[in-house]
Amino acid sequence: MVGSTAGLTWSQTVFRELAAPLSKLIPECIVRAHERARDGHQGVRTQTLEAYGHGLHASQYEELATGLADLPSATPVRLQARTVMVIADQVLYPIRYSKRDVPVTVARLRRAVGFRAELIRRHGPEPMQGELDLGLEELTEKQDYNNDLNQLDPGLGLVLLAYACAMDTGVMRLEWGDAELRRGDRHLLWHHHEVLDLPDAC
Numbered sequence: 001m002v003g004s005t006a007g008l009t010w011s012q013t014v015f016r017e018l019a020a021p022l023s024k025l026i027p028e029c030i031v032r033a034h035e036r037a038r039d040g041h042q043g044v045r046t047q048t049l050e051a052y053g054h055g056l057h058a059s060q061y062e063e064l065a066t067g068l069a070d071l072p073s074a075t076p077v078r079l080q081a082r083t084v085m086v087i088a089d090q091v092l093y094p095i096r097y098s099k100r101d102v103p104v105t106v107a108r109l110r111r112a113v114g115f116r117a118e119l120i121r122r123h124g125p126e127p128m129q130g131e132l133d134l135g136l137e138e139l140t141e142k143q144d145y146n147n148d149l150n151q152l153d154p155g156l157g158l159v160l161l162a163y164a165c166a167m168d169t170g171v172m173r174l175e176w177g178d179a180e181l182r183r184g185d186r187h188l189l190w191h192h193h194e195v196l197d198l199p200d201a202c
Contacts, residue, residue, distance in 0.1 A: 010192040123158035
């Protein structure tokens with residue numbers, strides 16, 4: 001039947017024919033981002049991992065923007081001074097959730113407020129259960145990122161590219177999926193998540 005999603009995985013349902021190329025390109029991009037950050041750390045020879053952390057944060061967006069640019073409908077959007085890719089009406093947003101090899105289901109944000117949290121709340125899936133609005137948001141912080149978020153079409157979805165990575169061990173896990181974030185909570189509640197296979201050498 002035309003348009004049927006029976007028998008398809010979550011990613012095939014969301015991305016259709018682009019699911020296969022994305023599932024190959026995204027891991028390559030994240031691994032390259034790690035390699036660049038590692039090389040940068042080794043270049044500056046600091047005793048802390050500050051150079052690696054900052055380098056990984058910046059390079060993950062750059063590698064995804066470059067690596068996915070040629071896919072059909074790929075559109076770059078500037079958010080918080082970073083280029084984020086929109087493909088098939090989905091914002092692809094990378095998050096390093098751990099420096100250890102732990103399941104993506106334990107992933108949580110550093111803070112319950114701020115740009116990332118609001119991005120997930122606005123464009124992530126509808127909550128599985130209703131939630132009370134207790135008015136606990138820090139409204140003063142919204143002014144900093146509202147302009148960026150408002151340029152995104154309200155109808156866009158959000159696909160998180162969640163990975164565990166450390167300088168010495170490289171990329172250990174990488175999954176993609178959609179998750180909700182309840183108000184005042186830092187824990188991601190995954191509606192769907194699928195493993196992305198890493199390149200043989202990373």
